[in-house]
Amino acid sequence: MLNRRILLSAAIAIGLASPFAAHAQSWKExxxxxxxxxxxxxxxxxxxxxxxxxxxxxxxxxxxxxxxxxxxxxxxxxxxxxxxxxxxxxxxxxxxxxxxxxxxxxxxxxxxxxxxxSTGYYSVIYVRADSPYKHVQDLRGKTLGLVDPNSTSGNNAPRFFLDKQGITVDTFFGKTVFAGSHENAVLALSQGTVDAAANAWNSENDNQLTRMATKGMLKDANGKTLSPADFRVIFKSDFLPxxxxxxxxxxxxxxxxxxxxxxxxxxxxxxxxxxxxxxxxxxxxxxxxxxxxxxxxxxxxxxxxxxxx
Missing domain, CATH: 3.40.190.10 (Periplasmic binding protein-like II)
Structure with a gap:
């Protein structure tokens, strides 16, 4: 009798478990x-x-x-x-x-x-700290480095929030270029290819500049090592998810x-x-x-x- 109960319990357990096991096996197949x-x-x-x-x-x-x-x-x-x-x-x-x-x-x-x-970040526009640009308005007719057409912080957020300030990116800037990645946009700015660059920013201690500086990637056109202090934020968006x-x-x-x-x-x-x-x-x-x-x-x-x- 005891053995029959044990066998019955085991059979029920197997019967309950097998649909789930079979389903998992089916997606693995x-x-x-x-x-x-x-x-x-x-x-x-x-x-x-x-x-x-x-x-x-x-x-x-x-x-x-x-x-x-x-x-x-x-x-x-x-x-x-x-x-x-x-x-x-x-x-x-x-x-x-x-x-x-x-x-x-x-x-x-x-x-x-x-x-x-936080579970989000911001879009910013960087310029070199040794440049004369203090405000976005100072960049009229200049070259803006963007990241990718589908980037949030590197394209869509700057367009959206600058428009709220009366600035249309495609007509305000003399030229806009897509760098392909956040790092490439910063490199274009550090090496003088663009006058300003859009990018992502989490905090003062966690942003594209600090990450690239840690990896030794911040260099100017002459190979001189730069630091985050060599850049200035002149635009910051609203909070983004x-x-x-x-x-x-x-x-x-x-x-x-x-x-x-x-x-x-x-x-x-x-x-x-x-x-x-x-x-x-x-x-x-x-x-x-x-x-x-x-x-x-x-x-x-x-x-x-x-x-x-």
């Missing part, structure tokens, strides 16, 4: 390999080092291989998700919004919470939730790899939703309309 795509915020080597560690962690947690793909530009991540070739995407807020606006079925999962407890990690909605719900949970658990399960994503400047990942990016969608709609008029 469909997704034996998952691609993580990342926008080129920094140079390819640094981006590979950071997000390669994230791919390693997710491989371990999900039990399927996660392969990193560094995109040549922001649009490549959007199109990679549209084609179904990138299942997990590291977007900027504007590139995520652009993906949604153009019909990509993608869902934001998490964003980083920084050590100062952080860059999300997003997944394709077509993936099974349990797989999407497994990815979200793995990301939320990462600071505790693999702090070394988590810290590598931000040089230790982030404390955790927190959940986000599509609603958090509605203001960015409206920003892009405004910019699109302004360029057509």
């Amino acid at each position: 469909k997704y034996p390999e998952i691609t993580l795509g990342a926008i080129p915020v920094e140079n390819a080597s640094t981006t590979t080092d950071r997000y390669g560690k994230l791919a390693e962690y997710l491989t371990k947690e999900l039990g399927v291989k996660v392969t990193l793909r560094i995109a040549n530009d922001y649009a490549a991540v959007i199109e990679g998700q549209r084609a179904g070739n990138i299942q997990i995407a590291y977007y900027g807020p504007a590139s995520y919004a652009r993906a949604v606006m153009t019909g990509v079925e993608t869902e934001p999962l998490v964003v980083p919470r920084h050590n100062n407890d 952080e860059a999300p990690l997003a997944v394709l909605k077509e993936m099974p719900d349990d797989l999407r939730q497994a990815i979200r949970q793995a990301l939320l658990d990462m600071p505790k399960k693999d702090k070394v790899r988590f810290d590598a994503l931000s040089d230790g400047k982030d404390k955790e990942f927190v959940p986000v939703s599509e609603k958090d990016y509605e203001p960015i969608v409206e920003m892009l709609k405004f910019n699109d309309k302004a360029r057509k008029t």
